[in-house]
Amino acid sequence: MSTVTRSSLVLALALAEAAGAAEPESATAAPSATAPSSALLWASRGAETLRQGRWQLALFGQSHYGLADGVELALQPLVFLVLPHAEAKLRLLQRGAFTLSLRPRLSYPSPFLNLVSKEGTGGLLPATSDVPFALLFESDLVASERYATEHVASASLGLAFAPRGSSGEFPLLDFPFLYPRFAALYGVVVPRAAVSAEGRAVERLFYSVELTAFLLPLREFDGYALEPAIELQYRFGPHVALLAGVRASIARYPVGTRFHSLPYLDVELGF
Amino acid sequence: MLRWRGRVGAPWQRRCLWLRCRLWLRCRLWLRCWPCWLVTALCACDPFHATFDAIEPARAYRARELRPAPGAPARLRVMNYNVKFGGGRIDFFFDCHGDRVLMKRSEVIRNLEALALKINQVDPDVLVVQEVDINSKRAAFVDQMQWLLDHTALQYGVYASQWKADFVPSDGLGAIDSGNGILSKYPLSAAERIALPLHSDQSAIVRYFYLRRNLLRARLELPGGQSARIVATHTDAYGQDGTKLRHIERFEAELDALATEGELVIGVGDLNTLPPGSEQQYGFPDSVCEEEDFIADDYRAEASWLDSLYAKYSPAIPLAEYQANNAAYFSHTTDQDGFWNRKLDYIFSNGQIVPGSGLVHQDEAHGGMATMPLSDHAPVSVELELP
Numbered sequence: 001m002s003t004v005t006r007s008s009l010v011l012a013l014a015l016a017e018a019a020g021a022a023e024p025e026s027a028t029a030a031p032s033a034t035a036p037s038s039a040l041l042w043a044s045r046g047a048e049t050l051r052q053g054r055w056q057l058a059l060f061g062q063s064h065y066g067l068a069d070g071v072e073l074a075l076q077p078l079v080f081l082v083l084p085h086a087e088a089k090l091r092l093l094q095r096g097a098f099t100l101s102l103r104p105r106l107s108y109p110s111p112f113l114n115l116v117s118k119e120g121t122g123g124l125l126p127a128t129s130d131v132p133f134a135l136l137f138e139s140d141l142v143a144s145e146r147y148a149t150e151h152v153a154s155a156s157l158g159l160a161f162a163p164r165g166s167s168g169e170f171p172l173l174d175f176p177f178l179y180p181r182f183a184a185l186y187g188v189v190v191p192r193a194a195v196s197a198e199g200r201a202v203e204r205l206f207y208s209v210e211l212t213a214f215l216l217p218l219r220e221f222d223g224y225a226l227e228p229a230i231e232l233q234y235r236f237g238p239h240v241a242l243l244a245g246v247r248a249s250i251a252r253y254p255v256g257t258r259f260h261s262l263p264y265l266d267v268e269l270g271f
Numbered sequence: 272m273l274r275w276r277g278r279v280g281a282p283w284q285r286r287c288l289w290l291r292c293r294l295w296l297r298c299r300l301w302l303r304c305w306p307c308w309l310v311t312a313l314c315a316c317d318p319f320h321a322t323f324d325a326i327e328p329a330r331a332y333r334a335r336e337l338r339p340a341p342g343a344p345a346r347l348r349v350m351n352y353n354v355k356f357g358g359g360r361i362d363f364f365f366d367c368h369g370d371r372v373l374m375k376r377s378e379v380i381r382n383l384e385a386l387a388l389k390i391n392q393v394d395p396d397v398l399v400v401q402e403v404d405i406n407s408k409r410a411a412f413v414d415q416m417q418w419l420l421d422h423t424a425l426q427y428g429v430y431a432s433q434w435k436a437d438f439v440p441s442d443g444l445g446a447i448d449s450g451n452g453i454l455s456k457y458p459l460s461a462a463e464r465i466a467l468p469l470h471s472d473q474s475a476i477v478r479y480f481y482l483r484r485n486l487l488r489a490r491l492e493l494p495g496g497q498s499a500r501i502v503a504t505h506t507d508a509y510g511q512d513g514t515k516l517r518h519i520e521r522f523e524a525e526l527d528a529l530a531t532e533g534e535l536v537i538g539v540g541d542l543n544t545l546p547p548g549s550e551q552q553y554g555f556p557d558s559v560c561e562e563e564d565f566i567a568d569d570y571r572a573e574a575s576w577l578d579s580l581y582a583k584y585s586p587a588i589p590l591a592e593y594q595a596n597n598a599a600y601f602s603h604t605t606d607q608d609g610f611w612n613r614k615l616d617y618i619f620s621n622g623q624i625v626p627g628s629g630l631v632h633q634d635e636a637h638g639g640m641a642t643m644p645l646s647d648h649a650p651v652s653v654e655l656e657l658p
Contacts, residue, residue: 123440123442125443127442171408176438253446254412255437258320258437260437
């Protein structure tokens with residue numbers, strides 16, 4: 001794969017993550033002795049939240065901030081410029097090793113859709129597309145169970161819906177990985193579910209595996225998308241981590257069912 | 272224990288156990304191979320499934336309802352038509368007359384109905400099409416090969432993609448699968464897609480998503496054991512690096528190879544170049560593109576590129592007739608408000624062409640029906656005497 005193709009795919013994934021994916025750049029750490037029991041040093045896919053006052057910045061993936069005990073904020077700063085968005089994770093319940101959280105997210109996709117509705121290279125939609133004013137609301141209920149101290153299994157159920165104006169011509173954005181994340185713009189509601197497991201693999205190496213499923217009941221077409229993801233995170237210490245992963249997509253598009261995969265690397269800083 | 276043994280010994284349980292063992296073995300094999308699968312997936316150089324092997328089997332089609340094949344013909348009527356993906360005279364962005372990219376399904380069907388009307392009026396035994404879309408976002412994902420087979424007297428088809436990608440991230444094109452097709456009243460066999468050289472003057476990323484021209488080769492199985500070999504192509508249009516000449520030479524070489532085998536050979540295509548002796552070779556009024564990538568209106572360097580084909584094979588339109596009156600055989604214009612202003616579409620054969628049967632269906636006077644609204648190319652037809 002050429003460097004340019006890979007770069008564009010990496011950008012697509014960054015956008016995809018910013019548009020509602022679970023954070024693929026993180027893995028859990030055991031809670032420290034001084035922090036509340038579910039507060040993490042590194043952000044998690046599951047229900048547990050980042051330690052209060054802790055920042056975690058990533059190059060391509062989402063950046064996180066522990067706003068309060070049980071409250072975590074996230075956004076992707078670069079993507080934010082073209083796709084304003086914000087995500088929160090709110091711990092609802094913690095009982096022993098079990099944690100339940102709500103992960104709401106709000107984004108304004110119209111600027112991004114206008115940006116990719118263009119002639120020439122990078123035109124994911126025709127320049128003549130009538131991009132609607134739209135808001136994209138997403139929310140996931142995430143449940144996690146910690147086991148063997150350093151491993152967490154999680155499951156989530158979520159919905160996305162997008163109130164929008166304009167009923168003009170707005171073609172389907174069927175670019176891999178972006179497709180399920182913008183699908184709510186073409187239907188009433190997009191349900192989704194995910195299961196994941198994460199924890200320490202060995203020493204400073206942490207693993208994370210996830211399977212996300214989207215149902216895509218669109219206006220003129222019923223599709224679906226399945227996205228398995230595997231990540232390894234090497235933590236040099238509490239401040240720097242290197243992430244390598246691959247996310248795949250098996251999705252039913254109007255053109256048929258297609259498989260795509262996207263390997264990626266990321267650097268994360270925590271402080 | 273005896274009871275357990277007895278239960279396992281029951282036929283359905285033995286089968287169940289056998290299936291479970293097979294499943295377990297398969298899982299073990301898969302698990303053993305999973306690093307290979309993972310590495311293959313990660314290292315795949317074709318993330319949007321846009322590439323082809325040098326030679327591949329062509330995609331085969333059949334009409335939904337097959338009718339009894341006609342009897343042994345004395346003559347074979349061959350038609351060549353660049354159908355512009357069922358776009359009719361919608362002004363698309365690439366010909367610089369408009370800004371359209373995508374069509375609605377209703378538009379595609381309406382345009383295909385008009386094309387089918389013309390095809391049924393000509394009633395060819397063999398129809399070769401260029402720019403036929405089978406699964407493209409721009410054509411509302413209508414399989415035009417299947418649609419044409421289901422709405423004409425043609426029953427068998429073969430297809431070779433010349434532009435295929437899960438997603439073309441340019442101009443909003445999205446998914447595309449467009450190519451060359453051969454449709455016939457008679458069965459087709461041994462159909463293959465032969466890759467033609469790619470542009471050498473494009474960046475790797477552009478070349479990856481760009482057209483991949485081909486020769487579509489098939490055997491036409493005629494009643495009574497007769498057969499003919501058909502070679503269809505659509506050569507390069509915009510390259511400045513000699514790609515078009517290499518395509519034409521490869522097309523000619525393929526015809527030569529089949530002719531040497533003693534076959535009746537029919538070579539059909541949109542060759543994107545003018546016949547020798549064309550009066551106007553540049554400065555066509557419908558060429559309004561300013562972007563270099565879409566300029567294709569200067570043929571001065573190509574004056575002799577078809578000499579060899581004309582020398583070795585019989586053309587549908589004899590060269591002398593064309594040179595006596597170019598305009599009567601023009602077959603292309605991008606301007607829906609103008610008229611055909613150059614000849615790009617050809618049929619050649621080593622067989623015997625029925626004198627005077629070659630026709631460019633330009634309008635009601637030449638072909639009995641207006642064709643300007645149907646595509647940016649006019650169809651060409653000819654009749655061949657069968658031995």
